[in-house]
Amino acid sequence: MTVSQTEAAPAGDRTDPAADPRPVLVTGGAGFIGSHLCRALSDAGHRVICLDNLQTARPSNLKPLEDLPNFTFVEGDIVNPLPAAVTEAANLTRIYNCACAASPPQYQADPEHTMLTNVVGTNHLLRLAERTGARFLLTSTSEVYGDPEVHPQVEGYRGWVSCTGPRACYDEGKRAAEAMTFDFARMKRAEVRVARIFNTYGPHMHPDDGRVVSNLICQALTGRDITVHGDGTQTRSFCYVSDMVRGLIALMESDIDGTEPVNIGNPDEFTINELLDMVLELVPNAGKVVNTPLPQDDPRRRRPDISRAQDVLGWSPRVPLREGLPMTAEWFAEEVGAELRLREAAE
Numbered sequence: 001m002t003v004s005q006t007e008a009a010p011a012g013d014r015t016d017p018a019a020d021p022r023p024v025l026v027t028g029g030a031g032f033i034g035s036h037l038c039r040a041l042s043d044a045g046h047r048v049i050c051l052d053n054l055q056t057a058r059p060s061n062l063k064p065l066e067d068l069p070n071f072t073f074v075e076g077d078i079v080n081p082l083p084a085a086v087t088e089a090a091n092l093t094r095i096y097n098c099a100c101a102a103s104p105p106q107y108q109a110d111p112e113h114t115m116l117t118n119v120v121g122t123n124h125l126l127r128l129a130e131r132t133g134a135r136f137l138l139t140s141t142s143e144v145y146g147d148p149e150v151h152p153q154v155e156g157y158r159g160w161v162s163c164t165g166p167r168a169c170y171d172e173g174k175r176a177a178e179a180m181t182f183d184f185a186r187m188k189r190a191e192v193r194v195a196r197i198f199n200t201y202g203p204h205m206h207p208d209d210g211r212v213v214s215n216l217i218c219q220a221l222t223g224r225d226i227t228v229h230g231d232g233t234q235t236r237s238f239c240y241v242s243d244m245v246r247g248l249i250a251l252m253e254s255d256i257d258g259t260e261p262v263n264i265g266n267p268d269e270f271t272i273n274e275l276l277d278m279v280l281e282l283v284p285n286a287g288k289v290v291n292t293p294l295p296q297d298d299p300r301r302r303r304p305d306i307s308r309a310q311d312v313l314g315w316s317p318r319v320p321l322r323e324g325l326p327m328t329a330e331w332f333a334e335e336v337g338a339e340l341r342l343r344e345a346a347e
């Protein structure tokens, strides 16, 4: 399945690439959401520069884009001085900052790098936006609400975040990135948008990503033990990736006051046990379910209030979990099947 088969048209894109041919920069563009975003922008006719350090990305996500004349891949880490291929590009029109490991096991594997990506990396990109006049969009996260006491989470809620626990490198890193982004806006140094992304799933997730949707599906497909952390009564609200990309582009292109963050996510809330049941319906002959310890600081519940996105962007998600999950499982079946066949051939 190619990227375009999994995506709705990017209806939120109101820029005209013919009128404004300056390139769009997508950092983290080889990752899960970033690769879908690159495809949507390239399909809309933009020149796209993808910058990625390939830390958690799947380079194969970019295969369908590689030969397109309006797509350029640059390997580099936003923590370091930005590569000349980016800084010397003709003035940019948009910068989407999607660069950061987002799965708890992966962002906790190198917490220092996670924090630096959000603070130093975001600063490099904001300065680039200031210099080029590009509009800057930060992909922030529902993690800024921590283990929330307010439900559903509305943007005005300030969150309940531990700054001492293992999630802090990501949660506090994103909170610092937001603070810096809003300071650039207040000081009129850059025009900004901030999206708070809630749990997103779909094709192009890494099979070893460690997040619940990829874990449960891949474990079921390969007959391994299925790991449910805790008793599975904790909740999440899952957004299909095409809805997310449409929301990010709509936010970037909107005329809203950039000093307000916007939740982008699907408000349909499920317990992990309900998600498990749906996966088991899709994948026959799965292995046994094992309950593993609940990770430290794991939020008990999460659900976005998307009133602001609906009001100011006219955006709502379109793909319910019942539709998105089978598309995702089908994609993983091809991925994991291919990997298994390769392993068998090598033995």
Ligand code: UDP
Residues within 6 Å of the ligand: 103, 104, 199, 210, 211, 212, 213, 215, 216, 227, 228, 229, 230, 234, 236, 272, 294, 295, 298, 299
């Ligand atoms: N989870 C689980 N089994 C797994 C991976 C995650 O039960 O194999 C749980 C995790 O503890 C959390 C929820 O699923 O309660 C969502 O976890 P994920 O890592 O996908 O994202 P988070 O929302 O915690 O960042």
